Amino acid sequence: MTVLFQQLVNGFSLGATYAVFAIGFTMIFGVLNLLNMAHGAVFMWGAYIGLACVADLGLPLALAVPAAFVFSGLLSVSYEIVIFGPLRKKEAHRWIGLIASLAMARGLVALAQMIFGTHVVRYPTVGLLSGYMEMGGVRVHTLQIVIFGIAVLLMGALAFMLQRTRMGRAIRTVAFSPRVAELAGISVRNTAFATFFLAGALAGVAGVLLGLLFNAVSPFMGETILLKGLTVVILGGLGSVPGAMLGGLLLGVIEVFSVGYVSSAFRDAIGFGLVFVILLIKPSGLFGQTEAARA
Amino acid sequence: MNDLLAAYGNLIDMIFLNSIIAYSVWLTLSANMFSMATGGFLSLGAYTCVYLTMQHGLPFFAGAAAAALAATAVALILGLPLLRLRGDYFALATLAFTEVVRVVALNWESVTGGALGIFNIPKYTDTAVLLIVFVLAVYFCWALEHSPEGRARRSMRRDETPAAAMGVNIFTHKLALFAASGFLAGLAGALAGHLNYFIGPNDFGLMRTIDALAYPILGGVNSLAGPALGAAVFTIFPEFLRFSNQMREIILGAVFVLAVLLLPNGLTSFRGFRGSRRRERRMGVREKGGG
Amino acid sequence: MNALLSGEGITKHFAGVTALSGFSFEVPSGAITGVIGPNGSGKTTLMNIITGLYRADRGDLFFDGRNITGLPPHRIAALGIARSFQNIRLFSDQTILENVLLGTHLHRQAGIADILLRLPRLRREERAAESFCRELLERFELKHLAEHPVGRLSYGDRRRVEIVRALALRPRLLLLDEPAAGMNATEKLRLAGLIRRIRDERISILLIDHDMEMVMRLCDSVTVLNFGKKLASGLPCEIQGNPAVREAYLGLES
Numbered sequence: 001m002t003v004l005f006q007q008l009v010n011g012f013s014l015g016a017t018y019a020v021f022a023i024g025f026t027m028i029f030g031v032l033n034l035l036n037m038a039h040g041a042v043f044m045w046g047a048y049i050g051l052a053c054v055a056d057l058g059l060p061l062a063l064a065v066p067a068a069f070v071f072s073g074l075l076s077v078s079y080e081i082v083i084f085g086p087l088r089k090k091e092a093h094r095w096i097g098l099i100a101s102l103a104m105a106r107g108l109v110a111l112a113q114m115i116f117g118t119h120v121v122r123y124p125t126v127g128l129l130s131g132y133m134e135m136g137g138v139r140v141h142t143l144q145i146v147i148f149g150i151a152v153l154l155m156g157a158l159a160f161m162l163q164r165t166r167m168g169r170a171i172r173t174v175a176f177s178p179r180v181a182e183l184a185g186i187s188v189r190n191t192a193f194a195t196f197f198l199a200g201a202l203a204g205v206a207g208v209l210l211g212l213l214f215n216a217v218s219p220f221m222g223e224t225i226l227l228k229g230l231t232v233v234i235l236g237g238l239g240s241v242p243g244a245m246l247g248g249l250l251l252g253v254i255e256v257f258s259v260g261y262v263s264s265a266f267r268d269a270i271g272f273g274l275v276f277v278i279l280l281i282k283p284s285g286l287f288g289q290t291e292a293a294r295a
Numbered sequence: 296m297n298d299l300l301a302a303y304g305n306l307i308d309m310i311f312l313n314s315i316i317a318y319s320v321w322l323t324l325s326a327n328m329f330s331m332a333t334g335g336f337l338s339l340g341a342y343t344c345v346y347l348t349m350q351h352g353l354p355f356f357a358g359a360a361a362a363a364l365a366a367t368a369v370a371l372i373l374g375l376p377l378l379r380l381r382g383d384y385f386a387l388a389t390l391a392f393t394e395v396v397r398v399v400a401l402n403w404e405s406v407t408g409g410a411l412g413i414f415n416i417p418k419y420t421d422t423a424v425l426l427i428v429f430v431l432a433v434y435f436c437w438a439l440e441h442s443p444e445g446r447a448r449r450s451m452r453r454d455e456t457p458a459a460a461m462g463v464n465i466f467t468h469k470l471a472l473f474a475a476s477g478f479l480a481g482l483a484g485a486l487a488g489h490l491n492y493f494i495g496p497n498d499f500g501l502m503r504t505i506d507a508l509a510y511p512i513l514g515g516v517n518s519l520a521g522p523a524l525g526a527a528v529f530t531i532f533p534e535f536l537r538f539s540n541q542m543r544e545i546i547l548g549a550v551f552v553l554a555v556l557l558l559p560n561g562l563t564s565f566r567g568f569r570g571s572r573r574r575e576r577r578m579g580v581r582e583k584g585g586g
Numbered sequence: 587m588n589a590l591l592s593g594e595g596i597t598k599h600f601a602g603v604t605a606l607s608g609f610s611f612e613v614p615s616g617a618i619t620g621v622i623g624p625n626g627s628g629k630t631t632l633m634n635i636i637t638g639l640y641r642a643d644r645g646d647l648f649f650d651g652r653n654i655t656g657l658p659p660h661r662i663a664a665l666g667i668a669r670s671f672q673n674i675r676l677f678s679d680q681t682i683l684e685n686v687l688l689g690t691h692l693h694r695q696a697g698i699a700d701i702l703l704r705l706p707r708l709r710r711e712e713r714a715a716e717s718f719c720r721e722l723l724e725r726f727e728l729k730h731l732a733e734h735p736v737g738r739l740s741y742g743d744r745r746r747v748e749i750v751r752a753l754a755l756r757p758r759l760l761l762l763d764e765p766a767a768g769m770n771a772t773e774k775l776r777l778a779g780l781i782r783r784i785r786d787e788r789i790s791i792l793l794i795d796h797d798m799e800m801v802m803r804l805c806d807s808v809t810v811l812n813f814g815k816k817l818a819s820g821l822p823c824e825i826q827g828n829p830a831v832r833e834a835y836l837g838l839e840s
Contacts, residue, residue, distance in 0.1 A: 035383060037505075086556050095329055099512055100555045102505045107548025110541040223501065227394055230387050238383055269398035272391035279388050280376050435702065442701040442708065443687075443694050443715075450677050450688050457675040460637055461755060462663035462692035 002137040007256045013144040015252020016151035021206035022232035022244040024199025030239030031175040031195045035098050038105035040222030046072035046204025047211040068204040076200020080192050112219040120218045147209045231271040237285035310530045311425035317510035317522035318432045319479035322472050324516050327452045331390035333507045336366040336477045338396045338499035340484025355419040359485035366481020367474050374473040400496035412495030419489040515561030590615040590790050596645035605631040606814040618791045620801040623811030629794045633763050637669050638662040668757035670748045672764045676736045683732040689754025690715040726750050742773035759790045766800045
């Protein structure tokens with residue numbers, strides 16, 4: 001029983017970071033109908049910026065996270081400016097955007113390698129976060145609480161923003177139909193910027209959080225998380241923000257349990273195996289709309 | 296002088312190999328399937344062939360044939376459930392397949408050598424073999440294109456509903472093309488396995504898949520010359536950037552982005568796809584609007 | 587009765603909206619049968635259910651005595667049911683001839699070996715199909731447009747090409763979904779002549795439209811749909827005199 005609770009705690013803190021990453025990916029799909037394969041690169045750069053703030057500048061985490069938030073948000077907006085915006089104007093096929101965003105991601109990974117090196121770097125021992133408390137044999141690290149707290153805070157803020165603010169309404173209208181949005185006087189271009197900024201900012205923070213959780217940052221962490229993100233959005237249904245939240249937590253828990261009970265070697269394959277099974281049973285994802293509901 | 300020849304010989308081999316892969320991808324793209332299973336098929340083909348030749352002493356051609364058939368069989372089994380999925384879900388599910396194959400290759404040490412890969416593979420693949428397979432692949436695609444099946448495929452790529460109403464069995468067509476794509480990729484994998492003395496699990500991952508997709512998309516999907524052209528350009532071009540691995544990636548990325556911005560229609564032509572993009576968007580709006 | 591196509595109790599819901607409820611109908615052989623009804627009365631849903639695009643929630647469809655409920659579109663086509671679309675769906679990057687040639691798809695015998703080895707049978711079949719399609723285009727006064735891309739055609743010509751494409755299937759039953767939509771008076775008159783000629787070639791026709799005039803002029807019998815239910819059916823003159831129809835439908839129009 002204790003082991004079970006311990007793994008739930010570990011799974012939730014891991015899954016929360018997956019969720020924060022995947023929300024942006026699914027938002028860009030849901031609002032702009034794009035598969036942004038460079039979302040992982042934003043995540044990786046966010047992790048490096050957070051690390052640089054803490055390790056090189058000696059800043060506290062409370063400043064490193066916002067720094068990564070802003071930097072990654074802007075980096076993500078640059079995708080819209082450089083790739084997706086111009087391609088939309090040219091009415092290019094969406095596969096082109098997918099391929100171009102992957103090219104962009106490769107360039108950004110190489111750039112990170114040049115600047116930060118190819119090896120894995122670690123955080124300096126963060127005294128404040130290394131503590132833990134025990135509750136009935138279950139060990140909960142302060143770090144896990146902080147990570148989970150930040151993740152929940154961000155998701156809550158995003159949900160509030162989408163539901164209650166003008167920008168949120170604009171984003172939801174464009175997601176419903178770009179044409180309707182234009183008729184209602186909403187600028188699709190500005191909404192795209194906002195969507196890319198929010199998505200990137202969340203991914204950047206997720207990068208810092210996962211870097212802290214595993215205490216490892218490398219130029220290649222973006223590709224791994226992108227694959228996790230894809231798993232999460234299929235679990236949750238492409239374009240669904242609540243689906244990504246649930247899907248992220250689910251994947252985190254499943255991964256931790258699979259390492260505990262099956263084999264760590266196949267951890268990465270289990271998520272994908274799950275994707276297969278789920279798509280066979282529900283062709284539009286676990287929480288996605290069914291075909292009939294759309295028609 | 297010999298070094299120079301060796302270098303160019305290798306480049307020519309790579310152009311043929313990548314062109315074969317490009318036609319494998321083209322078979323799926325030309326029916327509106329964005330398949331990311333190519334890496335998985337390549338990997339499957341390479342490991343199957345190398346395993347059979349090195350551990351069971353089969354001749355190369357038998358190993359390659361077995362590799363191609365194995366990939367075809369997997370494509371059929373994979374296609375049966377996955378082809379029911381709508382566009383993006385299909386793409387992501389095929390990517391999941393490629394990743395599962397990679398993870399299996401990473402861990403099945405007795406067959407794949409695990410993370411270290413397999414060394415000292417005898418080099419059976421030479422330029423002549425590659426040329427023959429390349430010519431056969433082009434002929435296959437050409438014959439298909441210039442037949443009633445080609446017309447059916449072009450029609451269903453354009454608009455599946457009226458094509459089905461005219462009696463085209465969309466599912467069977469797609470499954471057959473997906474299997475043919477698997478066959479070619481499996482064969483290409485076998486050729487790749489015996490080309491460079493070494494294979495490892497990360498040779499056929501997401502990046503290789505994306506490169507493979509980029510060849511026909513950048514070359515132009517509407518022309519039969521597109522895949523080979525795209526493969527040639529994107530095999531030769533990086534050779535000029537050999538001075539720095541990372542600079543090469545950065546410049547490649549930048550050139551790539553520039554290329555699609557300036558030539559969103561591919562090197563040859565991409566007209567048909569622009570039309571379908573518009574329709575897709577229109578339908579997307581209607582679909583969402585209907586709630 | 588010698589009904590070629592009949593439906594019994596066809597019901598279809600979309601996310602809570604009932605498009606068709608317990609609708610039954612008959613399409614006799616060799617005649618032009620009309621289904622009319624105001625927009626949103628379930629006409630196109632009916633069409634899509636017959637051609638296998640949608641699956642009815644309840645009810646059965648019979649074609650030539652055979653239960654065809656739930657067959658996929660290409661199987662329906664193979665049985666000899668061809669259709670046109672309300673929002674013309676030609677393949678806009680192909681020529682007229684290529685569009686029509688797709689209609690011969692089901693009549694091909696050439697297999698994969700013929701295709702890959704380019705055996706004579708492939709070429710023979712292709713030549714036969716082409717001359718058949720050119721002949722068809724000639725009969726409907728479209729021969730001069732055979733090599734034209736679809737993009738350059740007028741609206742009325744596109745309608746006719748779509749109907750000819752359906753005829754290339756050599757169907758026993760032709761379904762026409764609002765073929766007169768968006769046509770001017772001259773074009774409508776020409777279309778009516780064309781539809782009669784098709785009927786005279788012993789192809790049964792199911793015509794779905796909200797254009798009362800067109801249906802009354804052409805059809806041998808008419809069924810009226812309203813809110814997914816059958817309101818009335820009978821000869822055109824009976825329908826015109828039916829008070830319920832007048833109230834639900836004609837009253838709205840005039």
